Amino acid sequence: MTDDVLEHRTDELPVRTGIEREDRQHLAEVLNEALAGTYVLYAKTLAYHWNVAGPLFYSVHKLTDEQYRDLAEAVDAIAERVRALGFPALGGIGHYLQKSAVADVDSLPSAGEMVATLARDHQTMAKSLRGGVAEAEKVDDVYTADFLTGRIGVHEEAAWMLNSIVAA
Ligand SMILES: [Fe+2]
Numbered sequence: 001m002t003d004d005v006l007e008h009r010t011d012e013l014p015v016r017t018g019i020e021r022e023d024r025q026h027l028a029e030v031l032n033e034a035l036a037g038t039y040v041l042y043a044k045t046l047a048y049h050w051n052v053a054g055p056l057f058y059s060v061h062k063l064t065d066e067q068y069r070d071l072a073e074a075v076d077a078i079a080e081r082v083r084a085l086g087f088p089a090l091g092g093i094g095h096y097l098q099k100s101a102v103a104d105v106d107s108l109p110s111a112g113e114m115v116a117t118l119a120r121d122h123q124t125m126a127k128s129l130r131g132g133v134a135e136a137e138k139v140d141d142v143y144t145a146d147f148l149t150g151r152i153g154v155h156e157e158a159a160w161m162l163n164s165i166v167a168a
Pocket residue numbers: 049065
């Protein structure tokens with residue numbers, strides 16, 4: 001390997017798919033915020049998956065297993081969409097915490113509070129992604145709009161399942 005090969009750095013990539021540069025840059029920011037929120041919710045879901053206790057253990061442990069796997073895949077897919085738009089994908093847990101729409105894990109609450117917190121967080125994500133869909137539609141980025149729409153559906157379903165566990 002020559003030194004040149006080792007000196008490559010992340011830079012903006014040329015993208016000529018009919019979406020203006022400023023619009024792609026704006027959507028990259030929107031997606032990086034979605035990435036941050038998804039990552040923080042992933043970490044919180046894992047923490048509850050490991051630590052939930054009591055009669056709700058099995059149902060919460062199983063459901064959060066499916067949900068953290070989905071969130072992990074989504075993190076990767078969102079980041080790669082940012083790259084496809086030509087910009088760097090946000091990295092670093094500190095940056096994720098700054099930009100996340102959902103709060104980080106604090107202490108470990110009761111099983112019921114864990115479920116309610118995750119349900120609320122999934123709804124917060126759905127609400128914030130809805131804004132992203134509108135932004136993407138405004139500049140005719142149909143793929144990003146469709147992709148985020150799919151994520152909204154997943155978050156809404158996750159909230160339904162979580163809320164159903166603690167429904168009176
Ligand atoms: Fe597990």
